[in-house]
Amino acid sequence: MATQQAMTYFSELLIFHKILNAQEVLTDDSFEDHIEQFQAKEGLLVDGIVGPETLWHLQELYARQSTKLPFVKCVADIEPGGEGFDSLELRQGAAEKFNLLRKEISDLGGLVTTAGGKRALTAGVGANRSAKSMHYTGLAFDLATTSGFFNPSKDPFILTRTNSGPNYWTLWSRASGGKDMELDAVHWKNWNSGKDLTKKIKGHFVNFTQACKRHGFHPISPRRSFTRSTDRNYLGSEWWHFQANDLLIPQMSQFGIELLKIEGYTQEFIESQNSNIWGNRKSVYKKTWF
Ligand SMILES: [Zn+2]
Numbered sequence: 259m260a261t262q263q264a265m266t267y268f269s270e271l272l273i274f275h276k277i278l279n280a281q282e283v284l285t286d287d288s289f290e291d292h293i294e295q296f297q298a299k300e301g302l303l304v305d306g307i308v309g310p311e312t313l314w315h316l317q318e319l320y321a322r323q324s325t326k327l328p329f330v331k332c333v334a335d336i337e338p339g340g341e342g343f344d345s346l347e348l349r350q351g352a353a354e355k356f357n358l359l360r361k362e363i364s365d366l367g368g369l370v371t372t373a374g375g376k377r378a379l380t381a382g383v384g385a386n387r388s389a390k391s392m393h394y395t396g397l398a399f400d401l402a403t404t405s406g407f408f409n410p411s412k413d414p415f416i417l418t419r420t421n422s423g424p425n426y427w428t429l430w431s432r433a434s435g436g437k438d439m440e441l442d443a444v445h446w447k448n449w450n451s452g453k454d455l456t457k458k459i460k461g462h463f464v465n466f467t468q469a470c471k472r473h474g475f476h477p478i479s480p481r482r483s484f485t486r487s488t489d490r491n492y493l494g495s496e497w498w499h500f501q502a503n504d505l506l507i508p509q510m511s512q513f514g515i516e517l518l519k520i521e522g523y524t525q526e527f528i529e530s531q532n533s534n535i536w537g538n539r540k541s542v543y544k545k546t547w548f
Contacts, residue, residue, distance in 0.1 A: 260289070264510050271316045272296065310512070310540040317515045326521040329396050332356050334372035335364075337414050342402030346375035349396030349520060352474075352502040356399060359473040366464050368433030369414040371402035373498060379531035385483055386493040390538045390547050395516040398501035399475075401429075406497065410443035410459050415466065417444050417497050423479045427497045429466040436464040452490035474504035478548065506543045513547045514539020 260268065265284055272278040277296045284292065290306035297304045300315045308316075330353035331345050348356055352375075360370040377393035392398035406415030406429070416430040418441055430441055443459045446452065467477060477500055484494030506516070514536065517523050529536045541547035 260286075260510075261508075264507050265289075267507055267510065268316075271320055274320050275299070275316070308510075310542050310546075313510060313512055313542060314514070314540050317512060318518070321515045321518040322524075324519060326523075327351060327519050328521040329376050330354075332360070332375070334360065335369040335414075337369055337371055337402065337405050340371065340402060340414075341404045342371040342373055346372045346399055347396060348375045348399060348502075351505055352397050355473045355475065355502060359469060359475065362469055362473075363431050363433065363464065363466065366431070366433040366435035367462075368431035368436070368464055368466070369405070370431075371405040371414060373400040373402050375399040379528060379535055383534075386481060386491070389534050390513050390541050392501040394535060395513070396520065397505060397516065398499060401498035401500075403493070403498050407445055407492070407495070408448065410441075410445050410457055415497075416441050416459055416463060418442055419444055424477050426480050427467070427477060427495075429470075429477075429497060430463040431466040431469075432461060433464045434462055436462040439463055446492065449492050452488075470500050474502050475500035476503040508544040509542060511543040511547075512539065513541040513543075 268289070269278060269284040272284065272292055273280055275296060277292050277299070278284060293308055293312065294304050294306045296316065297306075297312060302312055302315060327350040329347040330350050331347050332353050333345050334343060336342050336344050356375075363370050375393065375398065376396040377391060379394060381387070383389045401415060406413045406417055410416050414432055416432065418428045418430065420426065420428045440458055440460045441463060442456045445455055445457060447455065470476070478496055480496050481494035483491040484496070517528055517535070517539070518525070525536065
């Protein structure tokens, strides 16, 4: 059963394709019928199931004709003596959320560092860089990978272990306006040590993960390269990565559609920059795209 958010969007799409008229209300009972009418009209397999092909046909023209979203430059903090950038680019919509998040943390005396937001379509992929990364769509940002994990007594971010999956880490901002508390900071001695250590750290901290979620940004699971027992790779820990899941609809949003919403990102442009990315265009959020 589709969520209310999904049903509203399906209605918009079916009205756009003249399967529904603007006065009609899409209900769970009529849903399959309307999808089948659409599939017949488009020459697709008529089965009433909204798979990647049907979703693509529903959304492609709609996305091409929608008002394009530019990338917006956002200011970030550089840790004194640390690495990272003083700005990042995010897609309009995500950028405003990031600015609100940074203001909240800044006002409490914390830093929001960055290793980047938007990733160029030409950027290579590898063990720690997905060919369907949210970074291509400008919906994800990374904190500076050196601003936590190795020196919990002074790092801008402290990491504690919470759960498994995307809630593996909880991040804490070191901030004078935060709560006085003691944390069990997980850390490694160095990039290659591969052994989790914990250290009690006293100070003033803000729950950064919670603040991110309030602003629509969510963490992802660490990669297997980090969680496996041997040959662990720090770059797989992904503690620095947050993405604007709240701007996507589960089982409905598609990688290529999110790209087509961006200013200047036509099919021709995307294909010419990186044909693999275009090849992944029909990946569905929370099914084959995370
Ligand atoms: Zn990332």
